Amino acid sequence: MTRLTSFVLLTAALVSGCGASYEWESFVGCRSDNDCDSDEVCFIDGCGDPGKNIVVEVVPNPRAGLHAQDFRVDELRSQQNIELYDPSVLKGQVRVQGMTSSGTYSAPITLRMTGESLLIPGVMRRHESTFVPENGGYSLPVGVGRYNVTLLTTDSELPPLSGTREVQPGHSVMLDFTLPVSSELVRLSGTVMHQAETTVDVELEVQALDEELRPLSQRMRVTRDTGEFTLTLPPSAAERPTVVLQVVPTSALALVPQKLFTVSPRQDKLALVMGDYGEPVRFKSKVLNRDGQPVAQASVSLQGKVGGGGQFRSQKVLTDANGAFELLTLPSESGTEMMLSIVPPPGSNAGLTLKSVPVPRVSQVLWPDVTCGERMKVRGTVLKPSGSQPAAGVQVVAEPLDEIPGWPRPSFSFEAARTTDDSGRFELALDAGRYRLDFIPTEELPRVSRIVTVWPGEGSSPNPPLELSSFTLSKGRSVTGQVSFNGSNTALSAAPYASVRFFRVVDVEGRPSALLLSQTLTDQNGGYSTTVPAR
Numbered sequence: 001m002t003r004l005t006s007f008v009l010l011t012a013a014l015v016s017g018c019g020a021s022y023e024w025e026s027f028v029g030c031r032s033d034n035d036c037d038s039d040e041v042c043f044i045d046g047c048g049d050p051g052k053n054i055v056v057e058v059v060p061n062p063r064a065g066l067h068a069q070d071f072r073v074d075e076l077r078s079q080q081n082i083e084l085y086d087p088s089v090l091k092g093q094v095r096v097q098g099m100t101s102s103g104t105y106s107a108p109i110t111l112r113m114t115g116e117s118l119l120i121p122g123v124m125r126r127h128e129s130t131f132v133p134e135n136g137g138y139s140l141p142v143g144v145g146r147y148n149v150t151l152l153t154t155d156s157e158l159p160p161l162s163g164t165r166e167v168q169p170g171h172s173v174m175l176d177f178t179l180p181v182s183s184e185l186v187r188l189s190g191t192v193m194h195q196a197e198t199t200v201d202v203e204l205e206v207q208a209l210d211e212e213l214r215p216l217s218q219r220m221r222v223t224r225d226t227g228e229f230t231l232t233l234p235p236s237a238a239e240r241p242t243v244v245l246q247v248v249p250t251s252a253l254a255l256v257p258q259k260l261f262t263v264s265p266r267q268d269k270l271a272l273v274m275g276d277y278g279e280p281v282r283f284k285s286k287v288l289n290r291d292g293q294p295v296a297q298a299s300v301s302l303q304g305k306v307g308g309g310g311q312f313r314s315q316k317v318l319t320d321a322n323g324a325f326e327l328l329t330l331p332s333e334s335g336t337e338m339m340l341s342i343v344p345p346p347g348s349n350a351g352l353t354l355k356s357v358p359v360p361r362v363s364q365v366l367w368p369d370v371t372c373g374e375r376m377k378v379r380g381t382v383l384k385p386s387g388s389q390p391a392a393g394v395q396v397v398a399e400p401l402d403e404i405p406g407w408p409r410p411s412f413s414f415e416a417a418r419t420t421d422d423s424g425r426f427e428l429a430l431d432a433g434r435y436r437l438d439f440i441p442t443e444e445l446p447r448v449s450r451i452v453t454v455w456p457g458e459g460s461s462p463n464p465p466l467e468l469s470s471f472t473l474s475k476g477r478s479v480t481g482q483v484s485f486n487g488s489n490t491a492l493s494a495a496p497y498a499s500v501r502f503f504r505v506v507d508v509e510g511r512p513s514a515l516l517l518s519q520t521l522t523d524q525n526g527g528y529s530t531t532v533p534a535r
Contacts, residue, residue: 068145091137109130156218281330350372380470394426
């Protein structure tokens, strides 16, 4: 039997600022293992068999080309040995269109791979390598996963190529690339100007993108003195009705917006005008908490639409000990406002603030003090598996999972200021977002988790704290084993100092999710020992 887990949903309506008032709604389900059958444990997704839905990730030694491998465990045993496959490999040929194998590509290339584990939702896999193909061929050891692969050459005239591949454990997967010949490339030339005959006096780059903003060309520098540029696109670009050209400054310090232009790929001598985006403005203000005290070390930035239709994001600055900050920005487009974003540091009770502010065309703006509301205080009690004794010394971490509609994703993990006290009590101060609360005991007990969603609200008074139902830890059992190499090309041998992580993979709130149960390293002989939930 499977039951829905209990978690708390915090609901409210955002009007302005970062203060909030809340209504609490608890969904009834298991709160402890005692709510489950005798052979089940209370997980995020409800009561479940602690030996089922387990996936183990092993990362032997990335520096030696031994990347992540994942293993589905049908029934988790106390002795769980793991035999690794041969390394998974992505391989193929890089050729030039129309040429024979003797004309394979032999100049430096970069392969960028971004993807996700095949078995563990949310576990990302990334690889990047720069090399010269040997006789046009390449072979790269990679982790098991589903990847988007992009090839870039050092020849800036050649556009990027891309492909997707699924890499299974111990398999070699082929992905060939064919580069277009120079005579068939689509060339776009033009100028980037500030206004009329005036060039933009900073270093700029231009790149061609498709309608989903995927690259069709490499990024090319704009000649600073003349504003001239030339892009080369693949032959298929000629069949497109339009392409998007993105103009961006090469330095984040440049006080110039980025801008998108939709153009015909068959047009000659493009004229891209950035428009009148104005002169830099000094924006000064101070950040205070609800008590009128300064918020130090808060990250502050401005972003929004500027004159000419471009978008600008200022550099992030930190408030000083008095809560004061000064940043350089461009003025907002006439009739619009920019978004002022303030992110107080971890440990501060002041909450994330988003505020719309006009930035007029003046040399300096002295904005009134910005008062942040409080982060939501989430409190609770952690009990030992018996359910009758407090669990002291438990580390409690809120890990952001998702943003909520109309609100940015929380910027960092939040950790209880102290581990649970002698009464098992903890308190966290959280911004709006969806979090996984991880409870990590110091004694030989397994880590367990619950989900909390915090919705922003509006209110002038401090937010009432959220008191979670008491949380009972699970009992633990030891799982030991040996990790060894047993591929077709090697004799059985130990895998020393490999990373080993145990996940429970289930649907949570209708979405495939992976809950980390434990993590450890093998010893010099490939042996490991860890603790997982049990009844």
